[in-house]
Amino acid sequence: MKLLEDKIREEGILLKGNVLKVDSFLNHQMDVELLDEMGKEFYQHFKDKKINKILTIESSGIGIAVMCAKYFGYPKVVFAKKGNSSNLTGDIYCCKEKSYTRNVEYNVQVSKRFLKEEDHVLIIDDFLANGEALNALIDICRQANATVEGCGIVITKSYQKGLKRIQDMGIEVFSLANIKKMENEIEFV
């Protein structure tokens, strides 16, 4: 997606430890007009799949997932929660995730009430690097016996292990921007 690649080139900041900071438009301040275009792209790609639910993870995936839902005719959006919330009572699906940027381990949790065997799920997230978060979301779908129809990712670092890891499960990953190298500058696939 050219619009997104241009935005990453203009506003993305490379930090130490192979971190790409895109907080001016994606995960702290949000450019909702761009999110809307992203939602449309995900719809164009996945529109022939039978999708009745969008699953994402707090917090950065929520804005994109919501904009995406509009194009798919408003399927329910579920966002997985990190950690333990006293407000998440009852039966939950749970999977551990190790955050790449924060270097801590979370519980990723989804209430069993909101993910069922009959669900055909599109998973949406902002980044795919080592694939920890995505792996947790897929694991949770499998616990629920739901069908994962595909993953829509805003930015994939395709030189890290996550992309291959998810594709090796037989799951389709569609990324709006694919980074193949990121040293002094960002190179897209």
Added chain:
Amino acid sequence: MKLLEDKIREEGILLKGNVLKVDSFLNHQMDVELLDEMGKEFYQHFKDKKINKILTIESSGIGIAVMCAKYFGYPKVVFAKKGNSSNLTGDIYCCKEKSYTRNVEYNVQVSKRFLKEEDHVLIIDDFLANGEALNALIDICRQANATVEGCGIVITKSYQKGLKRIQDMGIEVFSLANIKKMENEIEFV
């Protein structure tokens, strides 16, 4: 907003400790079509204000704020972060908040790059009870010398101290559902 009151009556669950659980449509699973209607209502109410930024707090405010932004012509949406993220570097505005439902204290943080003196801010959040989160967001706007044009809240428990606390600061609060009493059943104002 009748549509919302009906939804709360139908799907809201009263838990011990005066907690209203609305996770089937607002803060775990999201009914994006309803969120879209909420966004329109906030726009109808605040459309004559000069708003160039929407501020909310992760995670439950994000979906509503994003849907709201569409109606206001896509102002930037900023979501405040809770806790400490290694990805939030540089100068930040910070305020402590004590969560009502989780009974823990957070740092509420916004990067100084995304909130400026010239900003006219609409604050959006899902719940107003004791007003801790809203107070933190207002405090952060004041640190930035930004103008708070008003607060748009999905559900206000008007019998708790938050509403008066915010109004006493001279700030307008517009709520889509006002609960005046919540014992065996929910009574709206």
